[in-house]
Amino acid sequence: RHLYPIVDDKIITKERAIEAGIDVPELYGIIDTEKGIDKLDQIIAGRNDFVIKPAQGAGGDGIMVIADRFEDRFKTVSGKIVSHEELEQQISSILSGLYSLGGHRDRALIEYRVTPDTIFKSISYEGVPDIRIIVLMGYPVMAMLRLPTRQSNGKANLHQGAIGVGVDLATGVTLRGTWLNNKISKHPDTTNAVDGVQLPNWDGFMKLAAGCYELCGLGYIGVDMVLDQDKGPLILELNARPGLNIQIANDCGLTHRAHAVEARLEELKAKGIQEDAEERVRFSQELFGHIASKEI
Template identity: 65%
Template sequence: MFWSKTRKALRARGVMGINQRNGDYILRYNKRSLYPLVDDKLQTKQMALDAGIRVPELYGAIATEQGISTLHRVVETHRDFVIKPAQGAGGDGIMVIADRFEDYFRSASGRIVTTEELEHHISGIISGIYSLGGHRDQALIEYRVRSTELFNRISFEGVPDIRIIVLQGYPVAAMLRLPTRQSQGKANLHQGAIGVGLDLSSGVTLGGTWHNQRIERHPDTANAVAGLTVPDWEECLELAARCYDLTGLGYLGVDLVMDREFGPMMLELNARPGLNIQIAMDDGLLRRCSIIEDHLDSLGNIRRPVAERIAFSKKHFAVAGPVPVSEPDSAVTP
């Protein structure tokens, strides 16, 4: 009886379940033949560059054990960089180097790292221990995104990212993912990062969830997470909407990062985006997707320009959220 009432309540809120996501959206809108476009970060990056979409600069890629010896040449002109698996998932296998210390490297958490440790980590990536399905992989060495001052106040060590769900080119829902001490600086909800809902119309943060519980402040910085406006929000929405035209995937998650110098960048794409965004948004994906699908049916499934798609989503999914914080020092510090 309890579970029956719970399911009815969730359906009434338009909440999407995992089976419904898999059957009615991923299988329906995403052709399996297109998955390699987003499962391989190197292929995704090149495709984005060809389309004029901003991504973190690639310094080099190492695909063989013999190639590990070239690492010093790849990074010799860079004091900081990121090493990541091309086919990784969930943030696993990512190593962030923030600086150099004589003949050593310093990680984002301040740990001193030797060249041998970097090479050992790359060897593990190549062997496939972080890749989808355990297949052999390659290590990407790329530009380290430097977060904005706004995000630094509501994040611990790592760089926050923005997840936007897109259906047939229409932004559906968005959240900000904030690293914590528990998540070890990674913007991964399953590892302890915070999910913060975003108003699609304005880019204003609505409130946070941590381990599926509502929170008002970041547990490490004590700064409020609601009422802040994401900079360059229009550009974020445009980047997300364009990723549908880029890949042909009808239902996908677009992950963006905000760099203090270059602005919004597309980090990666996900053909199987998770459902936790519904908790962060306090709203159901199914309800929003149904609105878009009804709209597409009325158009005869004619693809509309990016600007029209964004305008539709902003109109129908605007949220009356917290008043934006106007003063840069209004957040409470520990």
């Protein structure tokens, strides 16, 4: 638990990731006091799009995504026009701890807005789809793609109505999905199939995720990543308490995979060796990958 702050505070996660040479969305600035809100103009000067988020937020709450400027105002990703005062109010709410885990005072970060790779156009509604990989003791054990819907207001959070789609660890090909706890094979807004999609740069995502174990030292984490059309795979955040919907999306439990990893660690310990991120990825892909698509 003493390691939780590393993943619960997005600013600390980002600093650690940058030190480790892991790609993350660029941080434009941090506001940590009411007086600091005056720095906002300086931070966003010359930028038309950016994201404001709480450092210790949970479940995607408190995040404001600005897609463009509109005269002396701003346009959010869903097309809503907001004033400068509203941006300041949002930051003030973040600082007061409105969105933080446990409700204590928080910091606001302003960062690069991710533009999703065009591969997601046909299976996502607005927003930014993301990929979550569950990593156990450094071994990726399960993955899902989270797709925003109209219902989730363009957010990739399942409890707000996004779709969770299982991903084959070996190939990066999507499997069937789950939406509001129902199994589905098409996106409700675009009506395109969500299964059978090849995610590009899959091995890159797997290596990034496996490498996060060294970054934070937590035995069980959810690594949330995005595919930016210009910058490729980026790590958005690490989650110390990833939910269990990923099992529903993959139609598979985590228990036997966890046992397999534990057995592997015992075996390596007996030999006195440790595997690096690349070797851990290979192990997971060979053991947990290549799932034949099942008929529903």
